[in-house]
C-alpha cells in the first residue's frame with residue numbers, strides 16, 4: 365500500500381486533533397454532505413445474472429425475464445450489478461494491475477501526461493465535484509481516438525476539436541491493458557443498452573444510432589488513504605451526465621448510492637468480478653423520467669487505498685437529447701426540451717477544473 369502523497373495536505377499531528385486549518389479547505393465537504401461513520405450496508409442493489417445472453421441458443425423466456433429484471437432495477441434503484449457479463453477476468457486483472465503501477469509512480473512522472481482545459485484526457489489530481497475537491501487521482505482515456513467534441517461551450521461556436529489520448533511511457537503495458545479492457549467492456553455496455561431499450565418497450569436497436577460516433581471514456585480512479593475520511597469524499601455527490609456507466613470496483617468498497625425510497629446513502633458492497641451499472645441523465649431524459657439517474661458518491665478509507673474503473677457511455681457529440689417519441693404522448697408529454705450533448709458535456713467539464721460561483725449545467729435546466 366502506498367503512503368499519501370498530496371501536494372498541499374499536512375496530516376493532523378495527534379489523533380482526534382482537528383484537521384481544519386491544516387488541510388486544504390478545498391477538500392472539506394459542507395456538514396450535510398459529509399459521510400456518516402456508519403453506512404447502511406444492505407443487499408439492496410439488484411444483482412443480475414447475464415448468463416442468458418451467453419447461451420448457445422437464444423432462449424426468449426430467459427431473455428425476457430432478464431429484460432424485466434433490468435427494467436425493475438432501473439426504475440427502483442437506477443443502479444444494479446451484473447455477473448456472468450462476458451468481460452474476461454484476464455482483461456480486468458490486467459488493467460487493474462497496470463493502473464495500480466501507474467498511480468504508484470511519483471507525481472512528476474504521472475504529471476507528464478496531465479490533462480488540461482483543452483484536452484481533458486490523461487492524468488489529473490485536482491478534480492472538483494459540486495465545487496469541492498475530490499480526494500482522488502484519475503487517468504482518463506477515450507474509446508474513440510481521436511474523440512470529436514465541440515471546441516467550446518459557447519452555443520454559437522460551431523467549431524469542433526479532435527482530442528487524443530495521452531499515453532504514459534510508464535508502465536509500458538498500460539496502453540495495451542486499457543485498450544483491451546475498453547474493447548471488452550464496450551461490448552458489455554452495448555448489450556446493456558439493448559436490454560434497457562427492450563425494457564422500455566422499444567426495439568432492441570433503438571438506441572444504437574446515437575452511439576455511432578460515441579464520446580464514451582474510461583476513467584481510472586485512485587483513492588489514496590485519507591486521514592480526513594470523515595470530512596472529505598473520494599467523489600462528491602453527483603449524477604452521471606451520460607447515458608450509462610459500467611463500473612468495476614476493487615474489494616475495498618466505498619461507493620454509496622442514494623436510495624430512492626428514503627434518500628439514505630447505501631454502500632454498494634463489492635461483489636467479486638461484478639460490474640455496477642447505473643443509468644445516467646441521458647437515459648432519464650430519453651425515458652421521459654421513467655428511469656432516473658441516481659445520486660452517488662465515494663466514501664474514502666482512512667487506511668486503505670481503493671481503485672475503481674468506470675466506463676462512461678456517451679452518445680455522439682451531435683446528439684440532440686430529448687424524450688424519445690415512442691415514450692411521450694398526450695397523457696405523458698415530453699418533460700424536457702432538447703439539448704445538444706456535446707455542448708452539455710463541454711460545459712459540465714468546466715467545473716471539474718475550478719471552483720465555479722454558479723451551479724454547473726444540469727438536465728433540470730431543460731425541464732419543460
Ligand SMILES: O=C(O)CCC(=O)C(=O)O
Nearest residue numbers: 585599613619662672674
Ligand atoms: O469509484 C466509484 O465507485 C465511483 C466513481 C464515480 O462515481 C465517478 O468516477 O464518477
